[in-house]
Amino acid sequence: MSRFWPHDRQIGRQRLGALALVATGAFFVWRSLAALPLGTIDNPGPAAMPLALAVLLIVFALWSLGGASSGLLDPATTDDNDAPDADDGGVRHAVLVIAALLAAAVALDRIGYRLTILCLLLFFLGLVERKPIVTALVVSIALSFGSHALFVHVLKIPLPSGPMGI
Amino acid sequence: MAESLQGLLVGFQVALAPSVLVYAILGCVIGTIVGVLPGLGPLAGISILLPISFGLPPTTAIVLLAGIYYGAMYGGSTTSILVRIPGEAASVVTCIDGYEMTRQGRAGPALAIAAIGSFVAGTVSVVALMLLAPPLARFALAFGPPEYLALLLMGLMVLSYISSGPMPKTLTMATLGLLLGMIGIDPMSGYNRFAGGVHELSDGLGVLPLAVGLFGVSEIMLAYRNQAMRPASRPRLAELMPSREDVRRSVGPIGRGTVIGFLIGIIPGSAHILSSFVSYAVEKRLSQHPEQFGKGAVEGVAGPESANNAAASGAFVPMLALGVPLGPVQAILIAVLMVHGVAPGPLLITQQPQLFWGFIASMYIGNLVLLVLNLPLVGLFVTFLRLPYSYLYPIILVCCIVGVYTVNSSMVDVLIMTAAGAAGYMLRRLQYDVAPVVLGFILSPMLEMAFRQSLAMSGGDYAIFLERPIAVTLLAIGAAVLLLGLVPPLWRRGLRRSQAAQ
Amino acid sequence: MRALMSGLLVLLCVAGVEAQAQDKFPSRPVTILLGYPPGGSTDTTARAIAPVLERILGQPVVIQNRPGAAALIGTQAVANAAPDGYTITVATTQLALLPAVDQIFGRPPSFTRDQFAPIALLSADPSVLFVHPSQPWRTFQELVDDARKRPGQIVYASGGLYGTTHLAIEIVLKATGTKMRHLPTAGGGPALTAVLGNHAALLAAHPAVGGPQARAGALRPLGTMGAKRVASLPDVPTLKELGYDAEYYQWNGLFTQAKVPEPIIAVWREAAAKAAKDPEFLQAMARVGSGTEYMDRDAFRPWWDADSKKTEDTVRAIGKVQ
Numbered sequence: 001m002s003r004f005w006p007h008d009r010q011i012g013r014q015r016l017g018a019l020a021l022v023a024t025g026a027f028f029v030w031r032s033l034a035a036l037p038l039g040t041i042d043n044p045g046p047a048a049m050p051l052a053l054a055v056l057l058i059v060f061a062l063w064s065l066g067g068a069s070s071g072l073l074d075p076a077t078t079d080d081n082d083a084p085d086a087d088d089g090g091v092r093h094a095v096l097v098i099a100a101l102l103a104a105a106v107a108l109d110r111i112g113y114r115l116t117i118l119c120l121l122l123f124f125l126g127l128v129e130r131k132p133i134v135t136a137l138v139v140s141i142a143l144s145f146g147s148h149a150l151f152v153h154v155l156k157i158p159l160p161s162g163p164m165g166i
Numbered sequence: 167m168a169e170s171l172q173g174l175l176v177g178f179q180v181a182l183a184p185s186v187l188v189y190a191i192l193g194c195v196i197g198t199i200v201g202v203l204p205g206l207g208p209l210a211g212i213s214i215l216l217p218i219s220f221g222l223p224p225t226t227a228i229v230l231l232a233g234i235y236y237g238a239m240y241g242g243s244t245t246s247i248l249v250r251i252p253g254e255a256a257s258v259v260t261c262i263d264g265y266e267m268t269r270q271g272r273a274g275p276a277l278a279i280a281a282i283g284s285f286v287a288g289t290v291s292v293v294a295l296m297l298l299a300p301p302l303a304r305f306a307l308a309f310g311p312p313e314y315l316a317l318l319l320m321g322l323m324v325l326s327y328i329s330s331g332p333m334p335k336t337l338t339m340a341t342l343g344l345l346l347g348m349i350g351i352d353p354m355s356g357y358n359r360f361a362g363g364v365h366e367l368s369d370g371l372g373v374l375p376l377a378v379g380l381f382g383v384s385e386i387m388l389a390y391r392n393q394a395m396r397p398a399s400r401p402r403l404a405e406l407m408p409s410r411e412d413v414r415r416s417v418g419p420i421g422r423g424t425v426i427g428f429l430i431g432i433i434p435g436s437a438h439i440l441s442s443f444v445s446y447a448v449e450k451r452l453s454q455h456p457e458q459f460g461k462g463a464v465e466g467v468a469g470p471e472s473a474n475n476a477a478a479s480g481a482f483v484p485m486l487a488l489g490v491p492l493g494p495v496q497a498i499l500i501a502v503l504m505v506h507g508v509a510p511g512p513l514l515i516t517q518q519p520q521l522f523w524g525f526i527a528s529m530y531i532g533n534l535v536l537l538v539l540n541l542p543l544v545g546l547f548v549t550f551l552r553l554p555y556s557y558l559y560p561i562i563l564v565c566c567i568v569g570v571y572t573v574n575s576s577m578v579d580v581l582i583m584t585a586a587g588a589a590g591y592m593l594r595r596l597q598y599d600v601a602p603v604v605l606g607f608i609l610s611p612m613l614e615m616a617f618r619q620s621l622a623m624s625g626g627d628y629a630i631f632l633e634r635p636i637a638v639t640l641l642a643i644g645a646a647v648l649l650l651g652l653v654p655p656l657w658r659r660g661l662r663r664s665q666a667a668q
Numbered sequence: 669m670r671a672l673m674s675g676l677l678v679l680l681c682v683a684g685v686e687a688q689a690q691d692k693f694p695s696r697p698v699t700i701l702l703g704y705p706p707g708g709s710t711d712t713t714a715r716a717i718a719p720v721l722e723r724i725l726g727q728p729v730v731i732q733n734r735p736g737a738a739a740l741i742g743t744q745a746v747a748n749a750a751p752d753g754y755t756i757t758v759a760t761t762q763l764a765l766l767p768a769v770d771q772i773f774g775r776p777p778s779f780t781r782d783q784f785a786p787i788a789l790l791s792a793d794p795s796v797l798f799v800h801p802s803q804p805w806r807t808f809q810e811l812v813d814d815a816r817k818r819p820g821q822i823v824y825a826s827g828g829l830y831g832t833t834h835l836a837i838e839i840v841l842k843a844t845g846t847k848m849r850h851l852p853t854a855g856g857g858p859a860l861t862a863v864l865g866n867h868a869a870l871l872a873a874h875p876a877v878g879g880p881q882a883r884a885g886a887l888r889p890l891g892t893m894g895a896k897r898v899a900s901l902p903d904v905p906t907l908k909e910l911g912y913d914a915e916y917y918q919w920n921g922l923f924t925q926a927k928v929p930e931p932i933i934a935v936w937r938e939a940a941a942k943a944a945k946d947p948e949f950l951q952a953m954a955r956v957g958s959g960t961e962y963m964d965r966d967a968f969r970p971w972w973d974a975d976s977k978k979t980e981d982t983v984r985a986i987g988k989v990q
Contacts, residue, residue, distance in 0.1 A: 013595070013596060014596060017592065017593070017596040017598075020592075021338060021342065024342070024345075028348075028360065031359075031360055035357075036357055036359060037355075037357075037990050039990055040626075041626075042621060042625075042626025042627070042628070043621065043626055043990065044617075044618060044621070045355060045990045046352040046354070046355045046357040046359055046990065049348060049610070049613075049614045049617075050348040050360070053341055053344050053345040053348065053610070054345055057338065057341045057342060057345055060334055060337045060338040060341050061338050063334040063337075063338075064332070064334035064335045064337075064338050090388075090390055093387065093390040094388070094390070094588075094591050097383070097386060097387050097563070097587070098387070098584060098587065098588050100563070101383070101563070101567070101580065101584040101587065102581070102584055104567055105567075105577045105580035105581045105584060106577065108567075108571060108577050108580065109577050117564055117567075120560070120563070120564065120567075121560055121564065124559075124560035124563070125556075125557070125560060129557075129560075131556070131557075139557070143561065143564065144564075147564065147568065151568070151572065155200075155214055156214050157206075157210065157214065157572050158575065158732065159571075159572070160575075212706075213706050213733065216706055216715075217715070217731075220715070307861065307865035308865060309865070310862065310867030311851075311867065351737065351738070353828060353829060353852055353854060354829065354852055354989075354990075355829070355988070355989055355990040356769060356773065356829050356830060356988070356989070357773070357990075358775075365736070365737050365740055365741055365744070365778065366736065366737070366741065368736065368737035368738070368740065368741075369736055369737060434857075434858065434861050435854075435858070484861070488861075488864065488881075488886075489880055489881065490857055490860050490861050490864065491707070491857040492857055492858075492861070493857075494705055494706075494707065496857075497705075497706075497708070497857065498706050498707040500707065501706065501707040501708075501711070501712055501956070504712070504876070504955060504956040504957060505712065505715075505952065505955055506955065507955040509880045509957070510880065511880030511881055511883070511884050511886075512880075512881065512884035512885075512886055513880070513883070513884045574734075574735075574741075575734065576741075615854065619851060619852070619853070622823075622849065622850065622851050622852070623823055623849070623851055623867060623868070625820070625821075625849060
């Protein structure tokens with residue numbers, strides 16, 4: 001039913017977002033009180049400012065959720081830099097990007113720069129974008145090894161090497 | 167005055183010597199390359215060429231390294247405008263309107279205005295540096311923790327002007343940024359806050375991974391389906407240069423940005439990042455069409471870019487006039503000076519006039535070189551956008567990973583960037599504007615430290631904020647601006663209510 | 669025939685053993701991994717000695733900066749590197765300081781001193797006490813007397829909590845039995861700015877940092893914390909001369925992992941001994957205003973232990989500030 005009522009879907013998402021922000025604030029409140037000294041008025045401790053900010057975050061997150069006066073979904077103030085009802089293809093792509101970045105971050109120190117970037121590019125060009133396999137291979141190899149050469153040999157910035165020195 | 171001109175002539179003689187000029191150009195080129203890569207900033211560029219600089223005579227060495235610094239400033243705005251990825255921290259603000267202009271097919275004018283604004287600001291601030299370095303340095307020294315706090319509180323007020331969304335959402339994002347800035351070792355107590363035992367978080371999340379993730383990575387995630395969000399791939403060749411209208415609208419912002427940037431730049435601390443934020447807010451406030459900000463207003467590029475460069479020059483004032491480094495870049499430059507046997511200090515200007523004036527002259531030349539370098543490159547950079555987006559975005563992702571990783575050789579930074587990207591994507595889908603997050607993130611550690619340092623100085627006595635003239639003045643100005651700023655919205659609200667009642 | 673074969677075999681074995689023994693260390697490039705960023709005294713010391721070591725060892729000596737978490741990241745990386753002698757570091761107080769700070773916060777230490785083997789001391793400059801020229805104290809004794817009259821009123825700046833500039837003043841306070849207020853700043857530069865602007869009255873700084881300021885009249889030196897007077901500030905007395913037992917140095921030394929085999933350490937010690945006397949090194953250090961103070965491992969180790977103990981004791985005495 002909510003497919004025909006994008007408004008409801010939007011409200012639901014906004015609520016979820018506000019909840020996430022409140023949870024973030026709550027997390028920081030918890031960590032501040034549990035692990036850090038509050039200090040005194042004339043000598044505020046490391047917990048003072050984080051606690052105050054975390055409480056403010058909860059307050060503002062709830063405020064931005066409640067009521068039409070907060071300008072929720074007011075078309076005049078909508079940031080058009082998002083696609084309110086992007087189809088799941090967009091979400092899928094976003095998830096793929098994040099997954100690829102995560103994999104790359106972990107792989108960099110393990111299999112080295114060249115292999116990581118090669119795999120990353122092959123993944124996007126070959127699998128996601130379905131470019132012809134030869135083109136994808138050529139571009140990926142050229143960019144991964146080429147950028148490595150640029151950084152390590154020209155700019156003298158070290159990049160991690162993988163097994164067997166690749 | 168006559169003395170200064172004479173000194174400048176000597177300086178130009180030194181700086182225009184072919185051997186020195188070559189290194190100035192080399193520095194600018196390398197700086198631009200390094201600046202264009204997201205994440206990699208002037209610090210990395212300078213570190214690379216440091217060993218080479220040791221073998222050069224002192225003036226040449228400084229000229230080379232300063233060229234890199236400038237070049238990186240210029241280059242940083244290029245990625246901000248073209249692909250919405252900040253090349254370095256100070257270019258974050260340029261992402262906002264610069265990228266919008268690119269989406270409208272106006273990447274050329276954006277890049278050109280950025281280059282021109284940077285050149286004007288750089289040149290004018292060098293003049294100020296040259297004429298006023300010692301008195302400006304003394305003024306800068308008067309800024310202690312209470313004054314700094316007052317200044318930063320004013321910077322906090324700027325937050326509300328950065329974003330185009332509804333106030334509660336802006337405040338939420340600003341507070342989120344402020345809160346994230348608390349992560350890391352607390353310098354006043356030694357506690358490692360919210361780091362969960364991850365040593366790499368001891369210095370905080372890092373503005374670069376955060377900004378690249380929130381702006382750049384989220385952009386790539388969002389632009390996939392939404393064709394309209396991608397940069398225009400067929401920029402109109404005839405419009406590579408800014409129109410007359412663009413130039414006319416940029417004159418004011420460039421002038422104001424120069425002044426704002428320079429003043430903020432001379433003040434000790436990394437407040438110079440604030441200069442572009444403050445300039446953006448001022449331009450938006452003064453503009454006839456504030457609603458255009460965030461949608462490709464050229465003032466949103468001209469002002470911040472000028473402020474940026476002016477602040478970069480301003481940051482050299484304490485270094486040259488007092489021998490005090492205010493940041494890692496100046497620390498390296500001072501070390502280079504020392505390695506060459508030049509003792510930095512208040513006597514540098516009088517004892518080493520050749521060095522000082524040669525440096526000043528090379529700053530003029532560096533600015534000119536960068537303008538000459540960047541304007542033709544506009545066409546080249548814009549051509550880069552013609553690549554099909556399906557090839558473009560993987561390349562951009564690779565650049566992000568490399569740029570962020572190489573800052574600290576740390577995969578934790580790449581993870582932070584990824585997390586920031588995911589968060590940025592979700593926030594933007596929910597119509598939150600992420601720019602205040604970055605500003606809040608930068609401000610909060612400085613705010614907290616200035617506040618607690620002030621109390622440490624006074625032994626816990628809050629009266630210190632009222633006892634110091636500069637601090638009181640700044641606080642008063644801030645309060646006035648805040649109250650004045652509240653008047654229009656309250657007035658509009660009253661108007662709306664009375665209209666609704668009719 | 670068999671005798672010939674066994675003879676040949678023995679010869680080959682001996683040759684093999686001889687070849688092994690002559691397998692020179694180092695046979696590939698060496699890395700000096702630093703926990704500090706470019707521009708600081710540790711970095712300039714490393715850059716001063718690297719080319720000399722390269723010449724002596726015949727292999728490239730590469731410097732890598734790995735700053736982060738107050739030298740923790742880089743130092744930990746050195747401790748965890750393969751103990752083959754190809755990764756050394758120029759280190760200073762952080763080896764004792766960081767574990768001591770971890771201890772007072774109840775954290776497991778990220779590394780310990782015994783993971784490191786000293787090779788040689790390269791430089792040791794005493795901290796110098798500077799005050800803003802508008803302050804009334806012309807001698808160190810006047811400062812002490814004033815501090816005794818109004819305990820906790822005089823403000824001193826440091827480059828960071830538990831840093832060397834903080835510990836130096838705490839040692840002075842202990843030796844003189846006085847109390848002062850601490851203003852921590854974000855580093856050496858901001859600390860210097862704080863005193864130059866008279867936001868704090870006193871600072872313990874490296875002679876190369878405060879010296880130029882003093883010569884320009886922007887700071888007044890009151891005393892140095894060394895055994896002898898500082899060459900660049902010959903008129904400034906040592907605290908020892910004035911009757912106070914307060915000695916503290918900002919020093920830099922060559923270290924490697926403790927598990928590195930002794931023969932390899934011997935190679936390093938020899939190279940360091942030669943490099944420390946090399947005119948190129950001495951000149952480079954003089955230009956950045958750093959003195960040189962060479963000690964070979966056997967003399968350095970007890971010195972390092974004593975300095976480390978002083979550091980640990982002072983950190984423990986300061987404890988948690990909140």
